[in-house]
Amino acid sequence: MTITDIPRAPEAPEAPPAAVRKSPARKRLVPYWLLLPGILWLLVFFALPMVYQASTSVQTGTLEQGFRVTWHFATYWDAFAEYWPQFVRSLVYAGTATALCLLLGYPLAYLIAFKAGRWRNLLLVLVIAPFFTSFLIRTLAWKTILADGGAVVGALDALHVLDVTNWLGWTQGDRVLATPMAVVCGLTYNFLPFMILPLYTSLERIDGRLHEAAKDLYASPATTFRKVTFPLSMPGVVSGTLLTFIPASGDYVNAELLGSTDTKMVGNVIQSQFLRVLDYPTAAALSFILMAIVLIMVTVYIRRAGTEDLV
Amino acid sequence: MRLLRKNLVVIAGLLTLAYMILPNVVVMVFSFNDPAGRFNYAWREFSTDAWRDPCGVADLCGSLALSLQIAAWATLGATALGTMIAFALVRYRFRARGAINSLIFLPMAMPEVVMAASLLTLFLNMGVELGFWTVLIAHIMFCLSFVVTAVKARVMSMDPRLEEAARDLYAGPVQTFLRVTLPIAAPGIAAGALLAFALSFDDFIITNFNAGSTVTFPMFVWGSAQRGTPVQINVIGTAMFVIAVLVVVAGQVAAGRRKRTDVS
Numbered sequence: 129m130t131i132t133d134i135p136r137a138p139e140a141p142e143a144p145p146a147a148v149r150k151s152p153a154r155k156r157l158v159p160y161w162l163l164l165p166g167i168l169w170l171l172v173f174f175a176l177p178m179v180y181q182a183s184t185s186v187q188t189g190t191l192e193q194g195f196r197v198t199w200h201f202a203t204y205w206d207a208f209a210e211y212w213p214q215f216v217r218s219l220v221y222a223g224t225a226t227a228l229c230l231l232l233g234y235p236l237a238y239l240i241a242f243k244a245g246r247w248r249n250l251l252l253v254l255v256i257a258p259f260f261t262s263f264l265i266r267t268l269a270w271k272t273i274l275a276d277g278g279a280v281v282g283a284l285d286a287l288h289v290l291d292v293t294n295w296l297g298w299t300q301g302d303r304v305l306a307t308p309m310a311v312v313c314g315l316t317y318n319f320l321p322f323m324i325l326p327l328y329t330s331l332e333r334i335d336g337r338l339h340e341a342a343k344d345l346y347a348s349p350a351t352t353f354r355k356v357t358f359p360l361s362m363p364g365v366v367s368g369t370l371l372t373f374i375p376a377s378g379d380y381v382n383a384e385l386l387g388s389t390d391t392k393m394v395g396n397v398i399q400s401q402f403l404r405v406l407d408y409p410t411a412a413a414l415s416f417i418l419m420a421i422v423l424i425m426v427t428v429y430i431r432r433a434g435t436e437d438l439v
Numbered sequence: 440m441r442l443l444r445k446n447l448v449v450i451a452g453l454l455t456l457a458y459m460i461l462p463n464v465v466v467m468v469f470s471f472n473d474p475a476g477r478f479n480y481a482w483r484e485f486s487t488d489a490w491r492d493p494c495g496v497a498d499l500c501g502s503l504a505l506s507l508q509i510a511a512w513a514t515l516g517a518t519a520l521g522t523m524i525a526f527a528l529v530r531y532r533f534r535a536r537g538a539i540n541s542l543i544f545l546p547m548a549m550p551e552v553v554m555a556a557s558l559l560t561l562f563l564n565m566g567v568e569l570g571f572w573t574v575l576i577a578h579i580m581f582c583l584s585f586v587v588t589a590v591k592a593r594v595m596s597m598d599p600r601l602e603e604a605a606r607d608l609y610a611g612p613v614q615t616f617l618r619v620t621l622p623i624a625a626p627g628i629a630a631g632a633l634l635a636f637a638l639s640f641d642d643f644i645i646t647n648f649n650a651g652s653t654v655t656f657p658m659f660v661w662g663s664a665q666r667g668t669p670v671q672i673n674v675i676g677t678a679m680f681v682i683a684v685l686v687v688v689a690g691q692v693a694a695g696r697r698k699r700t701d702v703s
Contacts (some may be wrong), residue, residue, distance in 0.1 A: 159531030163539065166520035166583055170542050173580040177557035184560040232455040239452030253687055254456060258463050260683035262641050264660040265676040268668060269462035272469065272480045320459055370548070378550025381643060385664055395552045395644075402556055402648065408563065415556040422550055 178419075185412035195408060207413045211397050215421070218393040221308065221383075222376035225315035229323040229372045230365065232316070237327035237364070238357075241334075255324055263318055267385050270314055274304045274386070306388035314382035319375060323368040330364030331357070366433045370426060377422055394418055463680060470673035477667025489670035493678070496669040499659060503675060506656035509571070510640040513578035517639075518632040520579070521586025522624075528587070529594045546584045554581060555648035562649065569651025577649045578639040585638060586631035593627020 185203060189195035208215070240251045258266060273280055281304050284290050293299040298309040334357065342352040358365075380395030394414060401411035443450070469479055473486035494500035524543065527533070546554060558577055562569060601623065605615040643657040650658060660672055 159527040159533040162523040162527035162531070163533070166524040166587075167539060167542065169520060169580060170546070170583060173558060173561070173576055174546055174554065175542065177554075177561040180560040180564050181557035184564070232451075232458065235448050235451035236453075236455040238448055243449060249691065251456070253684070253691075254460065257680070257684060257687075258459055259637060259641070260680045261463055261466055261676040262657055262660060262679070264643060264657050264664070265466055265672055266462040268480075268660070268664060268672075269465040269469070272465050273461065275480060317458065317462065320455070374548060374550055378552040378644075380552065381661075395550070398552055398556055399647070402559060408560065411556060412560055415553050418550060419553045422553075423548070426548060 181412045181416060184408050185416050187409050191406050200409070203409045203413045204417065207410045208417060211394065211414060214392055214394045214397050215417070217391070218377050218395065218418075219421070221312055221315060221391075221393060222373050222379075224312050225319065225376050226323075226369050226373045228312070228316040229320050230369060233320055233323040233327055233368065237324050237331055240324075240328050241331035242336075252328075255321055255328075259321065264381065264385075267314055267318065267381060270310070270317065270386055271305065274310055274313070276303055276305060280304070305386065306391070308387070308391050310386040311383050311391045311393075314386045315376045315379060318379075318382065319372040322371040322375070326367040326371065327361060327364040330361045334360050362433065366430070370429070374422060374426065378418060466673050467677045467680070470670060470677045472670055472673075474670065479668045479670050479673065486670075489674045493671050493674045496671045498654060499669065499671055499675070502654045502656045502659040505571075505653070506640055509575055509578060509655065510636050512575055513582055513639040514632050514636045516575075516579040517582035517586050517635045518628060521583050521631055521635075522590050522628055524583075525587045525590035525594055525627075528591055543584050543587050546581055547588075551581075551644040552648075555645040558645070559648045569649055570653045573649045573651070574646055574653060574655065577645045578642060581642075581645060582635035582638050585634050589631035589634055590624065590627045593630070594624055597623050 183197055184195070186197055186199050186201060187195040188198045188200045188203075236251075236255070240248055240255070244251050272278075275281070281290075281302065284293075284304065285302055290299055290302065290304075293309055294301070298312075299307045304310050304313075338356055338360075339352060342356050347355065378395045380393055380399050383391050383393045383396050395418075398411050398414050398418070401407050401414065405411075469482070470489060471485055471487060472479055472482055473484050473488065474481065475483050489495070524539075528536075528539070555577070558573075558580070561567075562573055567573060597620075602615055602619055605619045610618065641657060643661060646655050646658060647661065654662070656675075660668075663669060663672060
C-alpha cells in the first residue's frame with residue numbers, strides 16, 4: 129500500500145513468440161481492460177459519492193418537499209459551530225487510543241518478533257484470533273468487564289486509580305462504564321491488532337546482527353533500542369498509528385455502546401443526523417469536514433514522518 | 440526483582456495479549472449464562488439452553504445467513520476485480536498510474552463513516568432503494584482496495600523468469616497463465632479473498648448506513664444492544680471463533696506437513 133507509485137514494477141516480460149501474433153495495439157490495451165471494471169466500480173461508488181456528498185452539503189429544503197442545491201455554505205459554519213465539541217472529542221479520543229495502542233502494542237510486537245522463538249506462530253494466531261468473533265459482540269463484552277461494582281472497577285478503586293482518573297475527568301465517581309475512559313478503552317481494544325501487525329512486520333525485518341553490532345560497540349540495551357531498533361521500526365509505527373487513528377476518529381460504535389450522551393463523537397452525530405434526524409445537508413457537511421481534517425492530518429503526518437509506505 | 444526487570448518486555452507483551460483475549464473469554468463464558476433480564480451482561484447461573492437452541496431468537500439465524508451470503512458474493516466480486524487490477528499494476532505500463540494508485544489507496548485512508556455517508560447521499564440522490572444490493576455494492580467497494588494490496592504484494596515477488604520458461608517450452612498465453620501464473624499467485628489471491636470475507640462479514644458502519652431495513656448479523660447485534668441481548672449472540676460468536684481457530688490450526692498443520700515432505 130503506497131501513497132504514490134513507489135514499488136517499481138518489474139519490467140514487463142519481453143514479448144514472447146506466442147504473443148507476437150497479436151497486434152501490438154491490442155496488446156497495449158490489455159492493462160486498460162484489466163483495470164476497467166474495478167476502477168469503474170471505485171469511480172462510481174467511491175469517488176462519485178464524494179461529489180454527491182459535497183452537493184448535498186450545500187442543499188437546502190425539507191424532507192417532504194425535497195432538497196435542492198442552493199449553495200448554502202452557511203451549513204458548514206452552523207454545523208461546525210454546533211458540533212465542534214464532538215469534533216474535538218473525536219480527535220482527542222482517537223489520539224489517546226492511538227497512543228495507548230502504540231504503548232501496549234509495541235512490547236507485544238517486540239516479543240513476537242524477537243523473543244517468541246517457536247511460540248511465534250501461536251502468538252500471531254492469538255493476536256488475530258479476536259477478529260473471529262464479531263467486533264460488536266466483543267465490544268458488548270466490555271459492558272460486562274467494566275460493569276459497575278465488578279472486579280475490574282473494584283480493583284481500580286482499591287488501587288486508587290479511580291481517584292486519579294476522576295480528578296482528570298476520565299471517570300465519574302465509582303463508575304467506569306459510560307465515561308470517556310470506557311470509550312477510549314474500547315477504541316484501544318478494537319484497533320490494537322491494526323497497530324501490532326504493521327509493527328511486527330517492520331520489527332521482524334530487522335537484521336539480528338545489528339543488535340549484536342550495537343552490543344559489541346558497548347551500547348546498553350536501552351541505547352540499542354533508542355538508536356537502532358526504534359528508528360528501524362518507524363515504518364511500522366507510522367502505518368500502525370495511521371491504521372489506528374483513521375478508523376478511530378470516525379468510529380461511533382464504542383461511544384454508543386460504552387459511552388453516554390457526554391461522550392458522543394462526531395461519528396455519532398453524522399450517524400444520527402443521517403439516519404434519525406434526516407437532516408442530510410448538515411450530516412453531509414459534518415462528514416465532509418471530518419474527511420478534510422483527517423486527510424490534512426494524515427498528509428502532514430506522513431510528510432513529517434518522511435516515509436511513504438503505509439504497510 | 441532482577442528476573443522481573445529482565446523479562447519486562449515479555450510481561451508487558453503478555454499483559455497486552457491478555458487485554459486482547461479477555462473479551463473473547465467473556466463472550467465464551469457468557470454463552471453459558473442464564474441471564475435474569477433481557478440483557479446478558481451479569482452472570483446468574485450456568486445453563487446450556489442457548490447452545491441447544493442457537494436459532495431460538497427471531498431473525499437471528501436469518502441475519503446470519505444473509506451476512507454469509509453477502510460476504511460470499513462480496514468476496515467473489517472484490518477478489519475478481521481486485522486481482523485484475525493488481526496484475527495490471529504490476530505487469531503493465533499505462534497512463535494515469537498515479538491517479539489509479541490514489542483511487543485504490545484512498546478508501547483505506549478514509550474514516551469508514553465518511554464513505555458510508557457519501558455512498559448514502561449517492562443512493563438518496565439517485566432514488567435507489569436501500570437493501571441487499573446497496574449493501575453488496577458497498578462491500579465490494581471497500582473490500583476491493585484490500586484485495587489489490589494483498590494480491591499485488593504476491594505478484595510483485597513472483598519471478599518473471601518462470602513464465603518466460605513456460606513460454607520457451609511452447610506454452611500458449613492461456614496455458615502459461617493457468618498453469619504457471621495463477622498457481623504461483625494463488626496464495627496472494629487466497630489471502631485477499633479471506634480478508635475480503637472477514638471485512639464484509641464483520642462490517643457494521645457502512646452496512647448501517649446503506650442497508651435500509653435489511654438486517655445483517657452485525658446489524659442484529661447492534662439492534663439487540665438496544666432491545667436486549669439474547670444469549671444466542673454469544674453462542675454464535677463463540678462458534679465462529681472456534682470454527683475459525685480450527686481452520687487456522689488445520690491449515691498450519693497441513694502446511695507444516697507439506698514442508699516436511701518437501702524436505703525429505
